[in-house]
Amino acid sequence: MIASLLAAAGDFVAPVADYHALAPEIVLAAGICLVLLVDLFVEERQRWITSTLAGFVLLGAFIPVVTLAVIGGDVRNGLGGDVLDGRYVIDEYALILKALFLIAGYVVVLMSSDEIESGRYHQGEYYVLLLTSVLGMVMMASSRDLISIFVALEFLSIPAYMLAAWNKRNSKGNEAGMKYYLLGVFASAIMLYGMSLLYGVTGTTLLSEIGPAITANGQFSGIEALAVVFIVVGFAFKVSAVPFHQWAPDVYEGAPTPITAFLSVASKAAGFVALTTLVFLAFPLASDVYQPFIWVLSAASMTVGNLLALRQTNIVRMLAYSSISQGGFILMPLTVAGEAGVGESALKAVVVYLVVYAATNLGAFAVVIAVAKKTRSGDISSFGGLFSYAPALGVLMTVFLASLAGIPPLGGWFAKFGAFKAVLDAGTNWGYSIAIIAALNTVIAAAYYITVMREIWMKPVPDGDVTPIRTPSSIQAALVITCGATIVLGVLPDLVGRFGDLSDLTGALGR
């Protein structure tokens, strides 16, 4: 038995794998095991080590992303094309999004370390789940196949369900976890049904082969339309687009605040990444189906999200509805993605918006965490007179809110500019109408962002308690990173605008 195995082993040829191209994933996977082990052997009062270690793992995974970007060129062939067959691709689009997910994960670790340490339980497990979720997102950025998209989606979602229910003695935490879990799983089941139909029609799971095969019989069939709609619905749940948004505010309120920031930025961005990849690679010929559908999702998300945000009194719920409305803006370029000649600027607009939105929203949540440490309250009125006793936090919050509202010269302005440019370039009625709706919504959104600013600058301190806030150094670091990114991306937008070239994404079609 063993002799025959050994004899056969002589013929074994190891598959060619480019370990450099896969290094971010490998570092993360090894880091997850390391954090888990360290957590086992370290005493209770030294558990802060796990948080430091998690931060280093994320930065360590960031190094190969940078080296891959510096090498440039056609790294995707480096994977040994025969092994993965274009199903897992490392191109510039993937690299910029991997960098986004890793940095966002690092900022969330910085925001968590104080809160989770002073809180109650299970630091080690918290960081293991967080890193696992980031690994799923990093995989999502490279996935170009229905199977790998599905696996990456579950990889990032399942740990997120557990993180949302982290306050396990708190009934709001339970409710948040259960709602997120049930709706998330239901959405992925619907999406899977769509994927099974898509596989049935085209006979392949590779996105670049599905694309040309989708109208192979000359006409667009009903089953193809059904498949596209089901898949888009599945991801609409993930990115909390209206009318599939009901879970978002409740989950954001019940989860620990650093996790809320993580869900509203990284998890949402991963959903958009998958949707963008599918729209550009798998559905280019199905634009008649997805364009009106995404148009409705985008217009409804902006409008409903904004109108509901106007009447919120809790800052986290307000940011939740604001993130639903920002999601509408990110969907906006996708409504014209199928028009001739607009594809590139639409893709660029989505990527730039995701990066800028991540920096700005994470920063806003970092300020909320810092302020809530003193006020122990989530009300918008608890920000009253913030500038008088914590001028730095007041100014930073103003910067982040102004960027969310799209006021120049901050990053949010450039992101919105790119989104408007993409839909206007298309020159179709769909494009013009969504641009008008978006312009109206920009004005409505400014109203509730300015309400918070008015509290910070003009209102008196609610209970007259003006002792300064002691911000932990980890949150200070998170604020520096996010504020720096918000301002730099606004002043020097070319930094990120260079990336996400459509030629690289569609280059996979040629394989």
Next chain:
Amino acid sequence: MLINNFLLLGAVLFCIGVYGVIARKNAVMVLMSIELILNSVNINLLAFSQLHDNVDGNTFALYIIAVAAAEVGVGLAMVLLIYRNRKSISLDELSEMKG
């Protein structure tokens, strides 16, 4: 046997599953309904895999089975958590947060 029979079975299971998710108030019943949807997907994938005579569908179905097991593990843990805190797993009572 026609492929239609398998697809019909898949579609019926899918509809029962969606109905269950929407209509049931018991968390465990909702979990079981979601499993029904996932199994309808598996039937579809296996039938199409046979039709196209390639293994992509079979591979996909294997992944779905494995991931569904992990999902149910997390889901049942969460149901248990809620039962410990509230002595009830009715989803109607999970409506503390509104607005």
